[in-house]
Amino acid sequence: MRGLRADARLAWALLRGSPGSERWRLTLTGLGAVLGTGFALAATVVAVIGTRFGGGVPRYTNDLLNESGLRPGVIAALLLLVLPVLAFIGQCTRIGALQRERRLAALRLAGATPRQVRRISALETGAVCGLGSLAGLAGFLALRAVLDAAQGGSGPQTWPTDVPVPWAAAVPVVLAVPALATLEARFTLRRAGADPLGVVSKGRRPRPRVGRGRLALWALAPLALLAATGLQLLNTSVLNGGMAMSAALVIAVVVLCAVALLFGTAGLALVTGRLAARSSRPALLIAGERLQADPWAAARSHAAMLLTALIGVGFVGVRRMMIDYLDAWPESFAINSAFYTDGLNLTGLALLIGLSVTISGLVVGTVESVITRRRTLAALSATGVPRSVLSRAVLLETFLPLAPTIAVATACGLTVVGSLPFEGTSLPLLEPLLTAAALLAAALLATTASLPLLRRTAHPAELRYE
């Protein structure tokens, strides 16, 4: 325990003396914690509606909050939003990884053990997330007060501000967010600080070799996809009818697709990288070789993106089919169809929020990779490599692995949607495809937004560093 206190003090000292890029990382990490806490707190409020902890009989303008059967879905959606936030925090941990590696190595040279070094870094993240979490709580309470004042006391309300804050759940949430982030940082940095000579051997790290074992892992991707398709066929043709059974199967298939896609991204990055590196166009060559050198980096920064694509495409497909179904059989529903469309639109909104967090993570990843390579970029620019070539290389590095992965994710999403039992409707293609294209475009646009940084980074002043 005494060790932990000393580590905490050291972490605080490091925090105070940290350079600009560190401040950025910590600010973004804190923002992530604010968002995550906000979503989780909203979920707790919804969870207590209609229970003995929360107000009377629920009467809101939105039926999603009124129907006790639908509230779990709302809670799940809110909690799911925490996932992209965690992915975002993970990306933030990577900002300035090189400098941190050096700092940790310096600590190691000064006699710290690897465990200590990793704990110090994790504590850093934890402290910032703790602050972010508290800020999230404050923001949540403030927002709640504002909404409460705005919607007055009488009649059905839009927001559940009549429910008292469920402190029994809120306190654990405020504690859990920094704890989760600390664990995540601890995991991300599991190999950091291993080498006390990181300082000396900077920039001379051998390129990670692609082992046979890893290739085997990538082969898992198409296998898993095949398995998914097979299960899906089984589901539609043989087991048609058993509602509970097919729901379980659909979930299993989605999870399988997600896992396959996560592994497959690295494989696709490697393959597209190899193809691109054959080109005689410098931008393609540079991007391709970078992808080959570390396909897992692409997988990491695109993981959240492709999950969003999978869920987004699936959602858009389901939405279209449900609306068609409602139009086709209007008399078979007791409640009016506006109830369903409202629910769908709210889910869409949640997805959009998730998407924006995901894309922020993508931008952070790009920024990180540009900052890490700034000396080389500046030197290339000094030797006359046009900035446009460097910009294209950065864009391609995102585009090359992302485009095929989103395509595969779209296919997976459509397969799942196609098997859902909506009679009288056909598999919608236009909207899911548009969604996929929009996702890709949004990712590229976000990457483009980080290019001004590249312009600043590829400046001769950067040649001075070290």
Add this chain to the structure above:
Amino acid sequence: MTTPPPLIEARDLVKSYGAGQAPALRGAILHLAPGEILAVTGPSGSGKSTLLHCLSGIVTPDSGSVRYGSERLDQATETRRSELRRTEFGVVFQFGQLVGELTALDNVALPLLLAGTSRKKAHESAGEWLERFGVRGQAALRPGEMSGGQGQRVALARAMVTRPKALFADEPTGALDSLAGEQVMTALVHAARESGTAVLLITHDAQVAAYADREATVRDGAVAGETGAEVIR
């Protein structure tokens, strides 16, 4: 005997990095003759690198002129200067200029690929240049897998692959021991003489400066003195 017109001529260069800071260059005058090897020496912080950056069009001076043939580098656009740097000039730094993910061969081929040469042809000439600098055997290695001296020779091969008119080298042997430095310098001088490339070489090391035909010493942002065979005192 008439001296040929200089390849690059800088007059009265002034350059400061932001208000309130002492200027890095204050009235520096320097020329680089075609095919000559010029060593620029001087104390740390005297403005050598800044001078090299101005002469090679990496930055523009606040005032003063840099002439390259009939062109004014100080007035040229960044696009034009960038084009010159990749076609007519070569640039080498102390370290960290090679693309970490590319092999030595691809690194050297890069300027040719930028000029639109086919990959096969680019690789052919890149291989020849690696051969000349004695690092053919390292063609398939990445910068992280080479020694500092090998890396510098690859960087030189990349700078020379376009047969530039001028080569700018900022402490190319700064991170090397004397024997590795000697190999790099010998390779540089031979290659430069063979292709008639003029070299501007910044160094702290008199033994490296001794490879040059002429030496210019920078003090406090100005060229304080020149020594060399053809300098009339």
Add this chain to the structure above:
Amino acid sequence: MSTAHILLSLLASEAGHGYDLKRRHDDRFPQARPLAYGQVYTTLQRLTRDGLAEVAKTEDPEDSGGPERTTYRITEAGVQALRTWLSETVPAAPVSAASEIFAKVVAIMASGFGDPADFLRDQRAAHLTRMRELTAAKTAPNATLSAVLSADYALNHLDADLRWMDTTAQRLDALAQEVRTS
């Protein structure tokens, strides 16, 4: 004493007459001042007198048509003396050029005749000129190993001089600045 030892080392590999020894010496030490024939002659006589070398044979001028030639070879005592000398380290004394430069800078400052900075600049030019020659000699395509090694030796000593001169120039600069500002 070193010339005698160097001649002894030449004799140790192969016997030879005076002119032969001078040529071999000059070949092996291209950067040193060429050995005067008279010096070779007196040194050989001294070595013979001390019993470190002896006359192997004398050629009659009538036979070869040239001047009389005496071939020398090393003695057992000579081998012993050579071994002893080779096993001793050289005193780490400053090379003579540097001590002279130092003496002149001090003299200039003491007398007030001229500016030490000017002197140092001229001296730097002279040093660099010599270093350029040495560098050219050692990087010449047909340079022998001993030529390269001896050029390295000379270059490193000149470099040491230069570094001292640079530091001195910077110190004098700083001193002048201090005087001006105070």
